[in-house]
Amino acid sequence: MSRVLNVVLAHTPPAEIARLAAWWGNVAAPESLLLIHGGPEADFPAIAVPNKVHVSSARLKTGDHPRERQSYTEVFAAASEWMKGRDFTHVYFAEFDHLPIVADLGRRQLERLASEKADVLCHGLRRVDDTGWHHYLYHSKAPEFHRHWERISRRADKRVIFSMLGTGSFWMRPAFDAVAAEKEPFPMYLEIYLPTLAHHLGYRVRSFVGEEQWVRNLGCFRGKLREARLAGAWTVHPVKSLEGLRWGGE
Amino acid sequence: MKRFLIRKFRDFGLAVARQFASDLVDFRTGKKIGRALLLPWRGRIHVIGLDEAVQVAFIPQKRLTFWRQEIGFTVHPPSDFPHEPRS
Numbered sequence: 389m390s391r392v393l394n395v396v397l398a399h400t401p402p403a404e405i406a407r408l409a410a411w412w413g414n415v416a417a418p419e420s421l422l423l424i425h426g427g428p429e430a431d432f433p434a435i436a437v438p439n440k441v442h443v444s445s446a447r448l449k450t451g452d453h454p455r456e457r458q459s460y461t462e463v464f465a466a467a468s469e470w471m472k473g474r475d476f477t478h479v480y481f482a483e484f485d486h487l488p489i490v491a492d493l494g495r496r497q498l499e500r501l502a503s504e505k506a507d508v509l510c511h512g513l514r515r516v517d518d519t520g521w522h523h524y525l526y527h528s529k530a531p532e533f534h535r536h537w538e539r540i541s542r543r544a545d546k547r548v549i550f551s552m553l554g555t556g557s558f559w560m561r562p563a564f565d566a567v568a569a570e571k572e573p574f575p576m577y578l579e580i581y582l583p584t585l586a587h588h589l590g591y592r593v594r595s596f597v598g599e600e601q602w603v604r605n606l607g608c609f610r611g612k613l614r615e616a617r618l619a620g621a622w623t624v625h626p627v628k629s630l631e632g633l634r635w636g637g638e
Numbered sequence: 639m640k641r642f643l644i645r646k647f648r649d650f651g652l653a654v655a656r657q658f659a660s661d662l663v664d665f666r667t668g669k670k671i672g673r674a675l676l677l678p679w680r681g682r683i684h685v686i687g688l689d690e691a692v693q694v695a696f697i698p699q700k701r702l703t704f705w706r707q708e709i710g711f712t713v714h715p716p717s718d719f720p721h722e723p724r725s
Contacts, residue, residue, distance in 0.1 A: 452641070505721070508719055514691050514714070515714035519692055521691035521692075542724065543719070564694070592720055593719070594723040
């Protein structure tokens with residue numbers, strides 16, 4: 389029996405997090421939702437969510453995410469630690485502004501994972517080694533970058549590097565736990581680090597094909613949720629605030 | 639505010655550059671893979687406005703020419719690596 393834990397990362401004020409939790413309540417039972425709070429620690433007690441963990445990490449609170457190499461390593465580690473002794477089989481990780489818009493999201497993700505025979509599904513997955521992809525060029529300047537992957541990889545081709553959009557990803561629990569257990573040897577941007585690590589640990593990483601139009605790094609889909617749902621989207625990114633939005637009646 | 643202004647200035651510069659950009663075509667498949675302005679400068683080629691993960695290579699030739707070679711562009715095929723369990 390599959391059981392999905394929805395891990396939602398938010399740094400917004402408690403009132404916005406309450407709206408977010410209510411939104412997620414249309415998709416998952418409260419016991420299947422874990423809120424990772426990356427905002428001010430003083431806000432944490434006011435967050436009315438049954439399952440919550442505060443993560444205070446300088447690598448999370450970046451301003452210019454790629455240049456400062458934002459990291460979710462501590463977020464994944466906190467979620468993995470929280471899951472110990474709990475029987476979740478899969479993890480869906482989402483940033484606060486990556487919203488689900490279908491009630492049976494977990495079922496759809498499980499079916500897609502099975503049809504892709506994948507261990508990890510993510511958005512915007514692309515292979516970037518030896519290309520002009522900006523994040524790759526920024527990392528490959530450091531000699532230890534490729535050396536690290538050559539050292540830990542169990543793949544025949546140890547030069548493969550991936551990039552993804554880090555806003556949402558779906559994981560088999562063993563893959564999630566294995567990635568969470570790894571220590572970042574030096575700062576790497578999460579959009580490069582997470583898919584590349586999963587790949588070199590031997591997990592099959594695939595893209596959420598068909599979701600590209602509604603999951604982007606820039607823009608705002610706040611006024612287009614109905615359109616997205618009618619177009620067949622499962623999730624949308626970004627939607628920065630839920631104020632004034634109502635599930636199904638946006 | 640400073641970052642906002644820098645971004646606006648960059649967006650404006652990119653919009654201008656894209657007026658002079660050309661299509662990049664995958665030399666293996668013939669498909670369009672993006673648009674960019676290519677500027678040779680001080681022994682390097684500056685690629686401006688490209689938003690795809692593109693590789694660069696000299697294109698193999700059917701006919702041997704000593705005086706001209708082409709630099710072309712291509713992309714990795716969609717990744718499809720199997721699960722490889724820990725041995």
